[in-house]
Amino acid sequence: MxxxxxxxxxxxxxxxxxxxxxxxxxxxxxxxxxxxxxxxxxxxxxxxxxxxxxxxxxxxxxxxxxxxxxxxxxxxxxxxxxxxxxxxxxxxxxxxxxxxxxxxxxxxxxxxxxxxxxxxxxxxxxxxxxxxxxxxxxxxxxxxxxxxxxxxxxxxxxxxxxxxxxxxxxxxxxxxxxxxxxxxxxxxxxxxxxxxxLTPLNRSEVEQLAEGILKAELPGSFAAPLYEKTGGIPFVVEEVLRTLLGSLPADEIPGRPDVLADLAVPTVLRDVVLQRLNSLDDTAREILGAAAVIGMTPDDRLLAEVTGRGAAEIAGALAEAQAAGLLHEQDGRCRFRHALARQIVDESVPVSGRRWLHLKTARALESGPGPRPVARLAHHFRHAGRTAEFVDNAEAAADTALSHGDDATAARFLLQALEAGDLSQDVRVRLALRLGRTAVDGLAHARAVPILERLLATETLPAHPRGELRFALGRLLRQQGEARAGYLRIESALPDLGDRPALLGRALSVLAAPETIVDRHISEHTAHCDRAEEVARRSGDPDVAIAVRITRASLLLEQGDPASWRLIAELRRDDRLRAAPREHARACLNWAQGALHIGRLHQAEALLAEGRQVAGQAEYLRVAEVVELVTAAADHAAGRWDGLSPRLRRLGGASATFAAATLDARLLHGALLAATGPAEEAMAHLSEVISIAERVGAVWPLIPARTALSRLLLSLNDAAGAAGHATAALTQVRAKGNWVWGAETVLCLVDALDVLGRAREAADLVAELAAGITGADAPIAQAALLTAQAILTRSTSPEAGDRSLDAARTILRDAGLRYEEALTCERLGRWRCEHGTIGGGTTVGGTTDREPDSGALLLESALRTYGEIGADRDIARVCQIMRQNSVPIPYPWRGGRPSHGQTLSSREREVALLAAAGKTNQEIAAVLYLSRRTVESHISSALRKLGYLSRKDLRELLNH
Missing domain, CATH: 3.40.50.300 (P-loop containing nucleotide triphosphate hydrolases)
Structure with missing residues (x-):
């Protein structure tokens, strides 16, 4: 394969x-x-x-x-x-x-x-x-x-x-x-x-082999069990993946390590193993069957106790199985060649015989030396059908996992226990409460949610457990990306948590996060935060007090309140926060995201570095994708775009395990494509984000996604469409009451109205924005306001408009926001060229004096920035502006094309002509026997080389 x-x-x-x-x-x-x-x-x-x-x-x-x-x-x-x-x-x-x-x-x-x-x-x-x-x-x-x-x-x-x-x-x-x-x-x-x-492949090589077959990057959460399952044997790896590809799309498989646990053994592999098994004599088959029930590495003492056979018979049977290729020696012990070989041998034992062997193994383990092996006991009692003993050991195994910080394993044991039959209500509630607490950090959301929902829907529960279960379910739903459903569940838990101040304080803290939901005004989030502080004081729990202060800092930060930085600095020095590494890591990552939302890149990078370090030291796996996402967001803001697109594609793809982060990744990818092309793909990404965000009620991706789409439509000369999306985003901004988030939305609407000849209609809107961000420490919002004011004053007072736009450029430059600075630089350069002399300088004796801030040099500066970061669509636009204003275009962008080569390859031209004729990417892929992603790559390259802004421009090829 x-x-x-x-x-x-x-x-x-x-x-x-x-x-x-x-x-x-x-x-x-x-x-x-x-x-x-x-x-x-x-x-x-x-x-x-x-x-x-x-x-x-x-x-x-x-x-x-x-x-x-x-x-x-x-x-x-x-x-x-x-x-x-x-x-x-x-x-x-x-x-x-x-x-x-x-x-x-x-x-x-x-x-x-x-x-x-x-x-x-x-x-x-x-x-x-x-x-x-x-x-x-x-x-x-x-x-x-x-x-x-x-x-x-x-x-x-x-x-x-x-x-x-x-x-x-x-x-x-x-x-x-x-x-x-x-x-x-x-x-x-x-x-x-x-x-x-030839020896088996190592884990890294198995990962490479699987990535070559699936054409997708493999996370460690999938690579490790795949290696364990296949023993590094290439044929087995290929057969396993072939089986999975029969039921799942290739890009979904890396994000589903769970499918390996319940994998149906490939028929070809089963035939090979059974043929070897049948070559053994009856005694060897019996002993090997018991060995398969015991585990991957059968223990001689256990085998003797379970089978009643002597040491010589066991040694002979294992040697015979090793000669047949069913076992191999590793670290001085006999071990099944791979997990699938053990599974096939295990399944060859009749069901009644397997249950008896599991029970015998459990009893032998109970009487064995050393600490009680609760995880193994839970496994064997479960397969022996002994529910009570299984649940007891599963809970003990979950406790052991939690004591080692392994929430994922703890959640898995609790899920298994809850899925057992014949449990009393008290036991089900107890297990569900424990599952709700562990699944949040254990990445077991998808399996835990229906269990908690079913329990809440079918059981008459006392207030305390009902409130805690609703709170746990709400948190899980939010982490699955279901913002509105999660918020409402937590909201419904509040009345049941009235006399449990510690839990109530945490629930109110979650509700105080402003980016969680649409249709809740910032004042409501503030009220939740105020109440959380009062409840935290009443609880006397210092951990709850810290959690509420973290939320307060985030709430202030998202509004651009300068007080947020003082509070964040105090918390970062607080020994109580340092003593809770998971809380510490989450706080830093949340603050880093908030800092990026308002345009404080340098502070965001410092917080990200601290959060990454703390999470790494604590081995806090749940936030691994959040760390990657915030890193990608910081790279996007800083203009470090090389290799960013595939990273965002993976973070927003089906293989992502933390659903709440995928929507932000798709937003970033859409915004990146809006600058790098193709425009149609960017539009599809952003439209998808808007659709999902509206469905789940997530306000943060919704406002910036509509704003990004509005900006994209403006670049495609669709001012009416841009105005429509900006107006829709503005409705959400007003409903939320946070104008810091709406500043770029206002700018897009002002730009669209200006193109439509209706700029005067925006005066009240700009004044509303100015009042909404008064005193805010938010570079993106401040620059957007200055730019919007410049647009309004440009016709009546060009000098005032020029000063406002230049001030906006300075703010963005100081903040390190390279792409936003380049856009403002381009706008200022175009204005100076249009309102001044040719090239934006002063004409003296027929020559042009190119001042450091002349329009020509500003346009050239924007062009170079676009070229360095790979903003190909912007390169085409600024070259067009330079030609219109007789500004020389420097090498290598002469003709409006970047330096990667001006001539289309034969394949690029073939793809481009089909696209110009109106074929979709899927249709082109089918005609040319290419993958859809390859077609997208060829179209993007053709647009870049030809200096076109969108797929529609390719129609010019049909005239040549």
Missing amino acids: SGTLIGRRSELALMRAAVASPPSLVLVEGEAGIGKSRLVRELLATRPLAGTRRLVGQCEQLQEPLPLSPVLDALRLTGGELAASRPRNPVVGALAPLLPEIAEYLPPPPPALRDQRAELHRVFRAAVALLDHLSPLVLVLEDVHWADSGTHDFLSFLASHQPQDVSLIVTLRSAVGLPPIRAAFARAPHGPALSVG
Whole structure:
């Protein structure tokens, strides 16, 4: 399935060196599925062997192998070569009766010999003579462990009489002993054979193999269980992924490690393992079945106690299973070759027998030495059908996992316990409460949510557990991206938490976060925060007090209140926060996001660095994707766009495990594509974000997504559409009451109205914005207000408008927001060119004086910034403005095209012409047998090279 050979570089190099110096002998050994044939194919495809004849013979797994079948298979395909050059050695005729397909090209058969041994010897000589005639060549004989004894004898003969220009490669399983061949190859006259032993791939190589098959990046959460499941055997990896691809899209698989746990064993692999299992005697099969029930690494003491067999019988059975390739030795112990082999053997045991073996194993573990192995006991009692004992041990295992900070494992045990039947209400409620507390950090949201919902819907619960369950469910829903549903659940929990101040304070803190939901005014969030502070004081719980102060800092920060930075500084020095690394990490990451929302990039990067460090030290896995998201957002704001698109595609894709972060990732990706192209893809991304955000009621992605789409439509000369989206966003801004978030929305609407000739209608709106952000420490909002004011005053007071726009540029430059600064620089440059002389300087005696802040140099500065960060759509636009104002365009952007090459490749032109004719990306992919992503890449490249802004511009190609 994978087109690229993973690992095996040293082995391939050794084999290339051997066949490059014939005569050579190569033994490629390894267990079934390890990649012997794949390695040989890779060798035969290398350039040094391009002009060398290659013959391949395959041994078949037959009850009675045919004499010399792989050698004859290889030779019977040589008719074309023999027609051109017939062998003259008469002994070659001995092969004519065995090879009727090419007999006409061979000398006539010599008279038959009475001695069968002499006849066989003549056939051997004939085969060697024919190989010599066909040389130089490489002869490959595959799966020689299945060959007949005559083939083994021939290989020994060939090793002693090998022609000068013949290289022989033999593949065989290492578990099968072929001492005569090995001995003959070891004493060959030309030197001993090269022995190439293949071992399983390591975890990194399994990850590479899987990524090549799925065409997607593999997170560690999927790579680790895949490696454990397959034991690093390439064939098993490919079969597992082939099975998964039959039920899931390739891009969804990396985000679903759970599918590996319940994987149906691939049929081909099952057949191989069962064939080996059936080769064992009855005692060995019984002992191996018990070993599979016990686990991957069967313990001799447990096996003896469970099966009642003696040590000698157990040792013999394990040795027999190892010889059959079902077990292997690792760290001095017998272990199943891979998890799927253990699963197949386990499933071969009848159900009633398995349950009995699980119960026997559990009892043996209970009586064993050392600490009580609660996790293993839970597993065995569960499969033995002993519900009460299973639940007790599962809860104990969850406690153990929590004590080690492993919330994910704790949540998994609690989920299993809740899914058991015959539980009393008290037990179900107790387990559900514990699950609600652990699943938030355990990434078990998808499975935990329906359990909590079902419990709340079907049980009559007392107030305390009902309130806590609603709070837990609300938090889980929010983390799944269901902003409104989660908010409302937590809101409904408040009456039940009245006499539990610590929990009530935390619930109110969550409701105080302003970005969580639409249709809740900032004053309501502030009221929740005020009440949370009062409740925290009443609870006397210092942890709740810290949580509420963190929320207060975030609430102030999102409004651009300068007091937020003083509070954040105090909290970062607070020993109580430092003593709670998870709270500390979450706080820093939330503040970093808030700082990016208002345009404080430098502070955001400092907070991000602190949050990343604390989370790493605490091994806090839940925030791993949040760290990546905030890092990507900071890179976007700073103009570090190289390689950003695939990162955002992955963070916003189906493989992402933290749903609440995916919508922000898609927003960032859409905004990035709006600058880099293609415009149609950017529009699709942003429209999708808007649709999802409206459905789930998430206000933060909704406002900036509509604003980004409005800005994109303006660049496509759709001022009416831009005004519509900006107006819709403005409705949400007013409902939320946070004008810091709405400043860029106002600017987009003012721009759209200006294009439509209705700029005066925006005066009241700009005044409303000015009043809304008075005193705010928010560079993006301040710059947007200044720009909007500049647009309004430009026609009546050009100098005042120029000063306002220049002040906006300075604010953005000081904040480090390169792309926003470049946009403002471009606008200022265009204005100065349009209102001043050619090039924006002062004309003296027919020459233009290019001042440092002349329009020409400002446009050139914007162009260079766009070029450095890869904003290809903006490059095309600013070049057009420069041409319109007779401003020289510097190399390499002359003609409005960036430096990556001005000529379309034949494939790019083919794709571009189909797009110009109105074909969709999917239709183009089908016509040209390309992937949709490749088509998107070609269209983006064509737009960049041609200096076009959108797909519509490609229609010009049809006129040339």
